[in-house]
Each structure stands twice: as C-alpha cells, then as structure tokens.
Amino acid sequence: MKRKWKMLLTTAVLTLAMTALTSCRDNDPKEDAAKASPEATAEAAEDTGDSSDSGSTAYPLTITDSLGNEVAIEERPERVISLAPATTEILFALGAGDRVKGRTDYCSYPEEAAAVESIGTYTSPNTELIISMEPDVIFASDYIDDNIRRQVEAAGAKVVVFSANSIEEVQDVISQCGQILDLEANAEELAASMDADLQKIEALTAGQDSLSVFVDIGSFYSAGPGSLLGDMLERLHVTNIAADTEEAYPQLSVETIIEKDPDIYISLYSTPEELKATAGLSDLDCIKNDRIIFYEALSNEADMIQRPGPRVVQGLQLLAGQIYEEAQE
DSSP states (O other), rough: OOHHHHHHHHHHHHHHHHHHHHTTTSOHHHOOOOOOOOSHHHHHHHHHHOOOSSOOOOOEEEEETTTEEEEEOSSSOEEEEESSSSHHHHHTTTOOOOGGEEEETTTTOOOGOOOOOOOOSSSBBBHHHHHTTOSSEEEOOTTHHHHHHHHHHHHTTTEEOOOOOSSHHHHHHHHHHHHHHHHHHHHHHHHHHHHHHHHHHHHHHSSOOOOEEEESSSSTTTOOOTTTHHHHHHHHHHHEETTOOOOSSSSHHHHHHHHHHSSSEEESOOOHHHHHHHGGGGGGGGTTTOOOOOOOOHHHHHHHHOOOOHHHHHHHHHHHHHHHHHOOO
C-alpha cells in the first residue's frame, strides 16, 4: 500500500509538471505560469518580471480588506511594500515582483525577493524607511500595529490587510491582489491552477483509511477549526484531534493528547528526540513507533504548510504524502 500511494502521488506531480513543460513550448510565459503547478506558476511569473500590460481593473477602486476596512485605490499601484511573507509570494507569483520595493526580513521566497530592500520585521517594521520608499500600497497582515498603520497612511500610503485561514480564503486574497494591481487575469489563472491541483490531491486521499493526527506548532498549541492547517487536514480526510476545541489555535494538555491517542504526530517545533523525552508522550504509540512528521521551524517545508500563499497546495501535497506513508510503515 505504501508503494502504491507513493506511485499515485508521484504520478500526479509528474503529470502537473509535464503539462507545464509542454505548454511552455508555444505559449506566452504568463499563460505557461497559469497552467503549471503552484511552484512553477510562481517561478514563471518571477522570470518574466513584466507586469506592465494593462489589465481590466477600473480605477478608482474601493476594496474591502480582511479586517472589513474599505480602502480606496485611486490609480494602478506601481510601488508596493509587502509586510507579510505570504503576500510577497503572491505578488511575485502574479508577476508583480518588479513593483515590490520593500519586504520583511522573513520574506524568504522566492529567491528574487532577497534583492528587494528589507524594512525589518512584520511586527516591528522601520516606519521611516517605509515612508521614504513612497509606496502606493502597503500589503500587511493582521499583525500590523495600529500606530504604524496610522503613520504610513498619514504619509499617503494605502494599507490593505489580508488574513486567510483556509485555502479558499488564500484564493480570495490572490483575487483581490490581482484586482488591486490590475493583474486580474493572472490571478484567475493562478487560482484555477490551484483548484486543479487540489482536485487531484483530494481524489488521491479520499479513499484512504481514516487516520487521526495531532499538529504541534509549539508548546502543544495546535491547529483547530478556523485555522489554515485545520482546513488542510480536513481536506486530507484525516481526523484532527484539536477539531473539537472550537478554537483556531488551542493549547492541548499532554493528558488530552494521550487520551486522544493520535495515529500521527506532526511537529513544527519540537524534534522527535525531544518528544520522546517528554514525560507522558513517550507512551503514545505514534511516538514509540516513530510515526512523527517533523518540519524544522522556518524551513521551506514548514513555510509551505503554514503560509497562506500560492504554495499552500504544495504544502497540502507534502502533508498528504507524509501522513499516509507514515501510516503504512
């Protein structure tokens, strides 16, 4: 069964890659990007770096961001700053990398983002530097400090806050970014490619045996309903032992984890060795039998399954393969 699962998943991935390579022979680079997998889509957009073509957005434009704020965009933004790694990935994937003038220290993907000047962290950005860059629009997460927001808005910048807690909401953010930047066609194509990949992944996992999992994002905080990882686990047809907490990020006690007895332990913080040395956890079958999936903090793999950006489908694919492989050991 393990070999069969790996072959099915590999076949799906290769099919996506071959489709992308075939289309690249005759089509426009931006059209190629839309037909590829999420990673190939981002890479193709980065390679062109051309977002000068006029789209279909009519300005002035008023959009409602994730906090319910109405933001008026008077004209096509040419200078933008991203205060969130996921948004930086979206901007480059849409082909707007040439317009990104500032990003955070944590904007590690794509590689081209490293050439963009950093404005600090997303929680404590350099406000003076941001203002000196004269951005038209600042894309922020809900971590942005209200005082910082007021300062940059007073200087003339528009601030749009995005917060996505499901793959569907990630696609909505992509759509809004495309509308703001006059790249609606690119956004539609990217969202469509994500949908196609999602259907393949969900079809492969739908017939698998029911499994229970615990996601430990640090100190036994987990991903419950209303979180991105919670949505991903639901799509993979597994039982999330934190799903009945009614909290997006609940902290479970060791006693509760032992009582729930998950089949798979997914750790985004503690190493397998540390888990085995934790009193109580060492008695769990999943710990004793090494059914532990570990992603090192800030690693590429951890980013893919936590950042609400275009690579989230790759993160879902990664989780699917590892969860079902561990179960068949």
